[in-house]
Amino acid sequence: MAIYESExxxxxxxxxxxxxxxAVExxxxxALWWDKPQDLAAQKRARESKVPTKGYYYDINH
Structure with missing residues (x-):
């Protein structure tokens, strides 16, 4: 079976x-845009400090 390969x-x-x-470029x-060192402590702080959003954003009763 042949596998499809786009133009x-x-x-x-x-x-x-x-x-x-x-390939070098x-x-x-x-590396310029994606391959960055990760700071696990900063990621954990960001996760823990995230405030949950309301189910319906424009509901003034909640």
């Missing part, structure tokens, strides 16, 4: 084969 995926796969230097871009 965009085929294009990107061919592009990366022809331009291997783009791709990793740098990912």
């Amino acid at each position: 965009h995926t085929k294009f990107m796969r061919e592009w990366m084969e022809k331009h291997p230097e783009q 791709q990793r740098q871009g990912r």
